[in-house]
Amino acid sequence: MSRGTIAYIDLGALSHNVSCVKALAPNSRILAMIKSNAYGHGLIQVAQYLSEVDAFGVACLDEALSLRTAGIVKPIVVMAGCFDNEEVRAYFEHDFTPVLHSFYQVEAIQSLGAVKPINAWIKVDTGMHRLGFAPDQLQAVYQALQPCGALIKPLSVMTHLSDADNVNTSYTFSQLNTFMQFTQAIDGPKSIANSAAILFYPVSHLDWVRPGIMMYGVSPRASQTGADYDLKPAMTLTAKLIAIKKLRKGDSVGYGCKGQCPEAMNIGVVSIGYGDGYPRHAKNGTPTLLGGQVCPLIGRVSMDMITIDLRAVPGAAIGDEVTLWGKELPVETVARHSDTIGYELLCGVTRRVQFCYE
Numbered sequence: 311m312s313r314g315t316i317a318y319i320d321l322g323a324l325s326h327n328v329s330c331v332k333a334l335a336p337n338s339r340i341l342a343m344i345k346s347n348a349y350g351h352g353l354i355q356v357a358q359y360l361s362e363v364d365a366f367g368v369a370c371l372d373e374a375l376s377l378r379t380a381g382i383v384k385p386i387v388v389m390a391g392c393f394d395n396e397e398v399r400a401y402f403e404h405d406f407t408p409v410l411h412s413f414y415q416v417e418a419i420q421s422l423g424a425v426k427p428i429n430a431w432i433k434v435d436t437g438m439h440r441l442g443f444a445p446d447q448l449q450a451v452y453q454a455l456q457p458c459g460a461l462i463k464p465l466s467v468m469t470h471l472s473d474a475d476n477v478n479t480s481y482t483f484s485q486l487n488t489f490m491q492f493t494q495a496i497d498g499p500k501s502i503a504n505s506a507a508i509l510f511y512p513v514s515h516l517d518w519v520r521p522g523i524m525m526y527g528v529s530p531r532a533s534q535t536g537a538d539y540d541l542k543p544a545m546t547l548t549a550k551l552i553a554i555k556k557l558r559k560g561d562s563v564g565y566g567c568k569g570q571c572p573e574a575m576n577i578g579v580v581s582i583g584y585g586d587g588y589p590r591h592a593k594n595g596t597p598t599l600l601g602g603q604v605c606p607l608i609g610r611v612s613m614d615m616i617t618i619d620l621r622a623v624p625g626a627a628i629g630d631e632v633t634l635w636g637k638e639l640p641v642e643t644v645a646r647h648s649d650t651i652g653y654e655l656l657c658g659v660t661r662r663v664q665f666c667y668e
């Protein structure tokens with residue numbers, strides 16, 4: 311028996327979710343966000359599969375290089391932009407599109423000699439207050455880059471929303487207003503929308519949408535699940551039952567004696583732990599699924615194992631498959647029991663887990 315710790319990736323679900331994006335934003339091009347190993351789903355496999363999107367978005371140069379090395383020819387937009395002159399050269403060599411958010415990047419590009427020009431996006435900070443030029447700097451940066459022969463015109467402009475997944479819309483509307491106001495005189499393509507804005511703010515769709523989490527079938531709003539928006543989870547994480555323990559009432563399970571048997575009962579030991587990316591903070595009672603029944607976590611998550619309450623499945627047998635999250639069990643639910651968000655759980659699946667694409 312293999313350890314059986316497997317992440318099944320349903321490529322058809324990715325396509326379905328992209329078609330949801332297209333239905334919501336039919337007039338926008340799609341920059342598919344595949345940073346952080348495509349949210350844990352496998353950077354190259356996802357990029358090779360997603361032929362129906364217009365471009366890919368990654369966080370950093372290394373991710374972009376991996377894509378080109380694997381033969382991906384679509385445009386690649388790198389959210390962090392370029393750091394130094396050496397990186398700038400890599401952007402031109404491989405035709406990557408940097409997101410320019412700071413003056414040091416503008417200077418690095420302007421100081422370049424003759425090259426084959428590339429596209430660039432300029433990021434304006436409308437309220438996230440991480441990356442981006444202040445709104446009142448945007449016009450100056452845009453104008454300063456007009457004569458730059460290294461960049462294809464028109465340049466694109468973008469911003470990122472900090473609160474689009476919340477129902478309190480006033481902050482988001484102030485970000486949208488700021489963006490509209492300061493980019494009014496700019497003729498280049500414009501982009502605002504992450505998944506939450508694609509779902510909740512149609513006015514933000516503009517020329518490019520940038521879906522991430524919803525492409526993987528997961529809700530950007532932690533209180534909902536992907537199914538609430540007709541999305542299908544692309545990842546189903548499973549492991550196997552590797553031991554069954556008969557314990558007595560009051561027996562404790564695992565490190566720190568954190569799980570206590572309320573009665574004489576069977577405990578299942580499952581071949582997954584935080585070394586595989588299952589969250590160590592998952593509390594007692596976090597659901598897992600065995601044979602369609604909920605088997606709650608009992609005791610602490612270890613590096614290589616978890617222990618589950620088998621009372622709902624008297625017939626459970628060694629080798630049975632246990633689902634940690636996915637089709638029948640939303641990752642959003644597991645995240646809620648672990649004080650985190652689905653994004654973190656998906657990104658956190660480690661290399662010890664076997665990936666099956668189907």
Ligand SMILES: *Cc1c(COP(=O)(O)O)cnc(C)c1O
Binds near residue numbers: 389504505
């Ligand atoms: C990650 C990211 C997105 C996608 O966000 P989701 O919430 O996953 O849809 C969009 N834009 C930028 C700049 C990002 O970094």
